[in-house]
Amino acid sequence: MRYPFIKRFLTMFGLIISFVFISTSGYCAEISDLTKTINKIGPKGAGHAEARMAMAELSKTDVNDVSDILAGFDSRNKLAVNWLRAAVDTVLDKAQQQGKEMPVDALREFLAETKYDSNARRVAYEWLIQIKPELRQEILTSSLNDPSLEIRREAITNAVEAAVKQKTDSPDEALKQLKSILNSARDIDQIDEVTQQIETLGGKVDLPTHFGFLMNWNLIGPFDNSGTKGFDVVYAPEATVELDKALEGKSGNIKWFAHTTEDRYGLMDLNVIMPEKYKGAIAYAHTTFQSDKEQEVDVRLGCINGNKIWINGKLITSNHVYHANTSIDQYIARAKLNKGNNIILVKIAQNEQEESWAQRWQFQLRICDESGTAILAADRN
């Protein structure tokens, strides 16, 4: 690294020579090799030089081979998937503008194979309905449980429209359909919409269970967070949780107490639950989760305050952010649950801002899989 400029120059020189050789020798790199090159893109621009060469080649792909680029999608690399999407769009866009025959059958076949990457199938879908809009209805009718949540979202919108049309003439059938749709819905706005439709027909929805919100917590606080300095202080609950032991808090001894939220979205409003509306304060929330097996899960938190989460003593997320909006699933962390009992500890830090919009002190937490499907505790009531 003593001569980074020379190293960079030689790398670029080598790439250019390779590119010139490829261009002039008639050698055609395999699409899979090119997509592999793009899938090596890393953070901070790593692999860009090689990827740009590969993109130049991929953009020359015959329109009938575009499925080969789609097959190279691997959404675990969020950066690379955007490069590959651009390659597909470039090839198909160019072909369409040149009036070439578009690969409808190949795209349909690709879309039908759910083994492929969800984002790649979504791209195939978007192009299909652009080329042949009349296919949209047919595809969506069978896509209520599509692994691509974006395709599924459109299918749900379609299905809800159809069910709502039946509400007057066949309310029982509409209710049955809406309940089925709810099982497929993963986007919060759609869950809300379907729930509302079900309830207008007299049906009931257990939203906390649908989402997998945790409703029963043990709480303790306040600990000191003056000047937001308590966020990184290791207070006693972070070392060990002893629910029957009094602890020294911000202004005297404090004890754990249990609280069950009745909120449909699992919201724990600490300004209401705690004895007072504290500022410059920290509360801890503790609960347990009985898992029927060892498994990887999403722990999804909505919290407008500074927060940390530990699962079985392991810190899985830390967000020192105050009053910058909140929503369900705002922070998503992966965690491993043991078979049996798992301990969940949440730290919720309130600052000392005085503005009216900076008073909330709350959180909501759910356990689900990567698609947002609730994972329920084995002992959930």
Place this chain on the structure above:
Amino acid sequence: MKMMISTILTLTLLVSYSTCQAVDWADFRGPSGNPVHDGTLPLDWDSKDGKNVSWKASLPGRGVSSPIAVSDLVVVTASAGAKQQKLFVVAFDQLSGKQRWRRSFWATGRTYTHPTSSNAAPTPVSDGEYIYAFYSSNDLVCLDLQGNLMWYRGLAHDYPKAGNDIGMASSPAIAGDVVVVQIENQGDSFASGIDRLSGEELWRLPRDPRANWSSPVAYREMDGTYTVLLQSPSGLNAVDAKTGNQRWTKQLACGNITSPLKIGDAIYFGSGGTTKLKLNDKGTTPEVVWSENRLSANAASPIVDGDALYILSGSIIKSANNKTGELNWQVRLKGRFWATPILSNGHLYFFNQDGMVQIVKVGERGEVVAEFEVGEAVLGTPAAVGNALYFRSDNHLWKISQP
């Protein structure tokens, strides 16, 4: 033969003239960051009967970013999807309004915003060769004018705590061969210089961990190097665009939404209302010329034309003498504003949040000469090229010009 040569010369001159006329509007607030346009724009249009509406194009998603005009394209960003995770860059033909190309991506960073805003809040920028589109999720895309992807960076993918769930809106700036982004929030807060050709990080400068929506402003120094102004609540910093090294700093409490305006040797920025600085030949910290607390802006950035300075303070447009900061006149407008107005042919064009256009004739005093509805919310500053105005409403891109 003489006639032929004369015709060729005339045609050449006409082509040259028309080329010169087509000055790109390829940055947030126009080519100099001062949205003053040399052209004659319509003083009214009608979205219902189409009067002076050359075309209106549908967009694939929402956005509060401004359109930019580069070459013969108008380029705009948008975002869509349940979580605003779908990102779009769309290029339209300036003349016909026909979509030339559209590119879609998936956000790699945080996509939450206040409902008023959008993931597509920052305005893209172009150097005439490439387009750099940036999003609240801190995804930065480089495309050529044909829509070919040059590179794609996920800056929140690299720095996962970079994000503001209210939404970020700082637009990128081009300083020579460097694309500069300002990503200031309570998490990973920084400014960064990125090589415009490779997309690689040249420098990264830690910034205060506070929310900030102000955009960087770049300008060329006499020695050919570039300086970038970074305004944030704790002050105004000038850094070398190539290295990120600090050139000077002015530690004054500043606003966190408006962006500075550099024009000639003066800088106007939101501090103590509005403050004017005078740059010196030595490149050292500039002196305060004046500071006027009555010239306090909320969201819109300053505009300078001749001796006049225009500041939109809440819903009041204020005109001041830019040499002294002395207030000349003020006119109350209707509604709430996010978009910086543009000035053209002695008229300021305002778009309020509810989609009302108000045109104010400026001079010795200000006078509202037109008021009409667009029918959709407009939060982004318009762009202007020749005698055409381009603006984006919630779901459409519009071209306004006289037939």
